[in-house]
Every structure is written in C-alpha cells, then in structure tokens.
Amino acid sequence: MTENQSKSKVFIETVNDLKGIIQEEGIKPGDKLPSERVLAERLGVGRSSVREALRSMELLGLIQTRQGGGTYLSDYRNHQLVEVLAQFILPDEAGSGYVFSTQRILERDAICMVALDENLCKSPVWESLLHNVIEGQTVMREDIIREMIVATNNRLVYKIWLLLNQYALRPYQGTTTENEKVHLERFLSNLRMGQPALALEAYEEWIDTLAKER
Amino acid sequence: MTENQSKSKVFIETVNDLKGIIQEEGIKPGDKLPSERVLAERLGVGRSSVREALRSMELLGLIQTRQGGGTYLSDYRNHQLVEVLAQFILPDEAGSGYVFSTQRILERDAICMVALDENLCKSPVWESLLHNVIEGQTVMREDIIREMIVATNNRLVYKIWLLLNQYALRPYQGTTTENEKVHLERFLSNLRMGQPALALEAYEEWIDTLAKER
DNA sequence: AATAAAAAGTGGTCAGACCACTTTTGTTAG
DNA sequence: CTAACAAAAGTGGTCTGACCACTTTTTATT
Numbered sequence: 001m002t003e004n005q006s007k008s009k010v011f012i013e014t015v016n017d018l019k020g021i022i023q024e025e026g027i028k029p030g031d032k033l034p035s036e037r038v039l040a041e042r043l044g045v046g047r048s049s050v051r052e053a054l055r056s057m058e059l060l061g062l063i064q065t066r067q068g069g070g071t072y073l074s075d076y077r078n079h080q081l082v083e084v085l086a087q088f089i090l091p092d093e094a095g096s097g098y099v100f101s102t103q104r105i106l107e108r109d110a111i112c113m114v115a116l117d118e119n120l121c122k123s124p125v126w127e128s129l130l131h132n133v134i135e136g137q138t139v140m141r142e143d144i145i146r147e148m149i150v151a152t153n154n155r156l157v158y159k160i161w162l163l164l165n166q167y168a169l170r171p172y173q174g175t176t177t178e179n180e181k182v183h184l185e186r187f188l189s190n191l192r193m194g195q196p197a198l199a200l201e202a203y204e205e206w207i208d209t210l211a212k213e214r
Numbered sequence: 215m216t217e218n219q220s221k222s223k224v225f226i227e228t229v230n231d232l233k234g235i236i237q238e239e240g241i242k243p244g245d246k247l248p249s250e251r252v253l254a255e256r257l258g259v260g261r262s263s264v265r266e267a268l269r270s271m272e273l274l275g276l277i278q279t280r281q282g283g284g285t286y287l288s289d290y291r292n293h294q295l296v297e298v299l300a301q302f303i304l305p306d307e308a309g310s311g312y313v314f315s316t317q318r319i320l321e322r323d324a325i326c327m328v329a330l331d332e333n334l335c336k337s338p339v340w341e342s343l344l345h346n347v348i349e350g351q352t353v354m355r356e357d358i359i360r361e362m363i364v365a366t367n368n369r370l371v372y373k374i375w376l377l378l379n380q381y382a383l384r385p386y387q388g389t390t391t392e393n394e395k396v397h398l399e400r401f402l403s404n405l406r407m408g409q410p411a412l413a414l415e416a417y418e419e420w421i422d423t424l425a426k427e428r
Numbered sequence: 429a430a431t432a433a434a435a436a437g438t439g440g441t442c443a444g445a446c447c448a449c450t451t452t453t454g455t456t457a458g
Numbered sequence: 459c460t461a462a463c464a465a466a467a468g469t470g471g472t473c474t475g476a477c478c479a480c481t482t483t484t485t486a487t488t
Contacts, residue, residue, distance in 0.1 A: 010472070011269055035438055046473040048262055051439090055225055055266040056273035067439045068480030098370035105371065109319045156312035157319065160374065224441070249469055260442040265470090281470050282449030 010045055014053035017043050022073060033063065033071040103164045104207065106157055110148040111203055115196035120151050122192070130188040133181055141210070144184070148191075183209060224259055228267035231257050236287060247277065247285040317378045318421065320371055324362040325417055329410035334365050336406070344402040347395055355424070358398070362405075397423060 018039075027033065036054065040047040054071060057063045064074040114120045125147055142165065149158050183206035190199035232253075241247065250268065254261040268285060271277045278288040328334045339361055356379065363372050397420035404413035 009470095012273075015273070037438080040473095048265075048474085049472065051262075052266055052269040052472095054439095056270040059226075059229070059270040060273065065439065066481080068437080068482075070438065070481090098368050101368055102370050102374070105320065105323045109323070154312050154315055156316045160316070223439095251469080254442095262443090263441065266441095268470095279470065280450080282451075282468080284450085284469065 010049045011052035011056070014039075014043060014045060014049055015057060018053060018057065027073050029073050029075045031073050033073060035070065099164050103161060106149065106161050106164075107145050108200060108203070110145070110152050110157070111191065111199050112196045113152040114148050115191050115194050115199050118194065121194045123151065125151070126188050126192045130185065130192070133184045133188070144188075179209060180206065224263045225266040225270070228257060228259060228263055229270060232267060232271065241287050243287050245287050247287060249284065313378050317375060320363065320375050320378075321359050322414060322417070324359070324366050324371075325405065325413050326410045327366045328362050329405050329408050329413050332408065335408045337365065339365070340402050340406045344399065344406070347398050347402070358402075393423060394420065 018033075021027070021034070021039075021042075033039070034042065036047050036050050040050045043050065054063065054065070058065055061074060064072045066072070129144055129147070145161075146158075149161050183202055187199055187202035187206055190202055232247075235241070235248070235253075235256075247253070248256065250261050250264050254264045257264065268277060268279070272279055275288060278286045280286070343358055343361070359375075360372075363375050397416060401413055401416035401420055404416055
C-alpha cells in the first residue's frame with residue numbers, strides 16, 4: 001500500500017515511515033527517536049533522505065533536535081512553523097484570512113454545542129471565567145475559546161483548532177480592555193443561560209470589535 | 215539580524231535566505247527558482263543543506279518540484295501542511311466518530327453561508343442539482359456538499375473537508391434511494407429559498423437517515 | 429568512590445558520484 | 459527554410475563517505 005504510488009519521493013515516504021515507527025514504538029512527545037544512521041539502515045534509505053525528512057518535520061515543529069544529543073519527538077503545540085509560514089503568508093492576506101474564518105467556524109459550532117447542552121452550559125467553568133472577568137483579572141480570549149472547544153469533547157476539532165491558532169496572526173493578545181469586558185460578560189452569561197443565538201451574537205461582536213481595535 | 219543567533223542551523227538560515235532571494239528577485243508563484251546547485255554556490259553552503267531547506271519548504275507546500283524540470287514557487291494558499299499534519303493527527307482519531315462530526319461542522323457552516331447569501335443561494339447549481347434528483351439521475355451526497363463548500367470560497371476549509379472525507383468511513387455511497395430523494399429535494403429547495411434553518415433541518419434528517427440505513 | 433580522561437554515539441555539513449528525467453541545443457531529412 | 463529527431467546540457471533524487479562539533483557513555487586514574 002505504500003508503493004502503489006511509486007512516484008512519491010523517498011523523503012516523503014520517510015516522513016510517513018517515521019510516523020509509523022513512532023506509532024509502533026509507542027514513542028511519546030519528549031521521547032527519543034532512533035538516530036539518523038539507525039533510521040537510514042532500518043528504512044533502507046540513505047542518511048541524507050532521512051535527514052531531509054527529519055528536517056522537514058523539524059521545520060513543522062514535530063520534532064526537536066539537539067546536536068550530539070539526539071532527536072526527540074516534540075509536543076505538536078510547539079510549532080515554530082508559525083514564524084516561518086507567517087513570513088511567507090503575511091504579505092498575502094488572503095491566505096491568513098482563510099485561517100481566521102476557518103477558526104471561527106469551529107468556534108461558532110463549539111458555542112452552539114455548549115449553549116445547547118444543559119449540562120455543558122451549567123458548568124462552573126463559565127461562572128468562574130465570568131467571575132474573573134468581572135474581577136478584572138486578565139482573561140485570554142484563547143483560554144475561553146479553548147475551554148469551550150474542549151467542552152465539546154471532540155479531540156479532532158481541538159487539534160485542528162490548535163493548529164489554526166498557531167497559523168493565525170492572532171490579533172488578540174495583551175490586556176483585556178474595558179470594552180472587551182462588556183462583550184465577554186454578555187457572551188459568557190448568554191452561554192450560561194443556554195442561549196446559543198444570543199451567545200453567538202455577542203461572540204461575533206466581540207471578535208469584530210477586537211479585530212477592529214488593531 | 216540573521217546572525218545574532220549564531221546557533222541557528224544552516225538549513226534554517228537557508229530557508230530565510232531563500233525567502234530573501236524570492237523577495238529580491240521578485241519571484242512570483244509559478245516562477246522558477248534557481249537550481250539547487252546554483253543556490254548552494256550562491257549562498258556558500260553545501261547542496262545538501264539547500265536541499266534540506268527546499269524539502270522542508272516543499273513539505274509545507276511552499277514550493278513545487280519537478281524532477282529534471284526545476285523548482286517552482288507555488289501558491290502559498292495550497293496548504294499542503296494540512297495533509298502532512300493530518301498524517302500525524304488524524305490516524306488516532308479515525309474511526310472514532312470525531313472525523314464524522316467534524317465534517318458535519320464544516321458542512322453545516324457551508325449550508326448556512328450559502329443560504330444566507332443572496333447571490334450564492336440563487337446560483338443555478340442548486341437548481342440543476344435539484345433537477346437531476348427529480349429526474350432520477352444519481353446525485354452523490356458528496357458532490358452536493360462539495361458544491362456548497364466550494365461556493366463558500368474558503369480553500370482551507372475545502373482542503374480540510376476533502377481530507378476528512380478520505381478518512382471518514384463514508385456510509386453514503388451507491389444509488390440514491392427514494393427516501394433520500396425526498397430529503398434531498400427538501401434540502402435543496404430550502405437552500406435555494408435562502409432558508410438556513412430549514413435547510414439545516416433537512417440536512418440533519420437526511421444525514422441521520424443515511425446513517426441509519428446501514 | 430569520585431573524578432578526569434578517553435571513547436563512542438549523534439547531529440551538522442560538505443563533496444562527489446550516479447541515476448532518471450526534462451529542457452535545450454544541434455543536426456539532419458524533407 | 460522548416461520539421462523532426464538525436465545528442466548534450468541542465469536539474470532534481472538519492473546514496474556514500476568523510477569530517478566537524480557536541481553530548482553521552484565508558485574507562486582509567488587517583
């Protein structure tokens with residue numbers, strides 16, 4: 001099944017093989033990968049091909065490398081690729097716009113899911129977040145959204161969202177403005193009351209305001 | 215600014231240099247890059263380092279390569295990265311139902327987008343699809359959904375959806391049953407009339423019925 | 429047993445050699 | 459002169475071997 005596409009390049013296949021090894025071997029983030037030389041022999045390819053695969057994965061942030069030390073599987077969240085891609089994509093807003101709107105699709109769905117679920121929207125998380133906002137503590141937009149997406153209990157969506165987050169030129173960071181607090185309060189309280197439409201509305205306004213403030 | 219981090223690896227620097235060359239030279243998507251050998255000499259590094267950089271960029275979908283032909287700057291919007299990361303992220307989730315529900319999130323959004331847009335929902339595509347259904351011609355669920363997602367004009371979403379489609383244990387294939395036709399008609403006509411809520415409802419029923427029929 | 433030195437292991441880089449394929453060039457037949 | 463074909467040059471794809479710099483392990487010394 002690997003060779004039905006005989007045209008695929010060795011280094012691409014190697015990336016796939018690497019994935020296979022990682023799975024079979026049960027290698028977890030933080031664990032060490034076999035050395036380049038071992039991998040080359042094991043996969044029956046040249047070391048240079050292994051390196052091309054590894055370097056690609058490194059640029060993606062999938063692995064980390066310490067000279068003389070070894071290669072380690074990294075937490076997928078450490079995408080350094082953000083910077084790399086940003087350099088290429090930034091001059092070309094169209095690309096980043098897709099990331100942004102895709103993220104919002106997932107977020108809107110999460111909001112609906114939470115608001116429509118009696119148990120979810122009653123969760124003490126929202127109350128505590130709301131409390132933090134009122135108390136003036138810094139509450140990150142990211143954290144709130146993350147909570148919602150986690151709550152919907154779809155790991156795949158969560159992973160995709162995390163990924164997009166890395167790509168997004170996230171315009172929302174820093175301290176919470178007074179204006180933002182208002183939106184947040186409205187949003188969270190509507191969420192808790194199980195009002196998907198109202199929560200969505202508040203969410204849209206919140207995001208729009210944020211985007212404009214830059 | 216490039217050498218203040220003396221530790222950065224050659225292939226990483228090369229990626230940046232490449233970016234610089236692309237900018238200086240005014241190389242646009244579709245244009246040809248200098249050959250690997252030329253780049254190596256020009257940057258004063260080994261060809262293997264150039265290759266590691268190029269391969270990384272290729273895995274990101276930043277460039278395309280034709281053996282014997284050359285290396286070409288590709289449209290950054292072709293997020294190949296989705297596929298690559300999918301290799302690492304998706305397999306764990308396949309068959310878990312997450313793929314299915316994630317797909318539906320994207321589809322529901324597309325339906326809303328189309329139905330809410332005056333121009334989109336008036337598109338002759340839906341009419342023609344509806345016509346085909348009535349005429350008894352085989353209309354694939356996939357094709358209809360695809361049309362909608364394409365219509366929303368978010369290439370990233372489209373790519374992700376295609377990907378999920380491959381991983382999904384897609385229960386919908388084969389001939390269109392009479393029962394399905396009813397749902398389809400209802401769905402498409404609501405879509406054309408710009409009724410997002412009704413279209414969504416019909417969609418949900420349609421999908422649910424399909425899932426049950428297996 | 430603690431410490432220091434040597435060895436082995438590992439990633440980083442380069443150079444050169446082929447191969448397969450494509451593009452260009454040059455030649456030849458019409 | 460043009461069209462078709464063949465040779466040559468260019469280019470990416472891959473492998474091998476060689477160093478280097480750094481880290482980890484082993485060994486030897488005190």
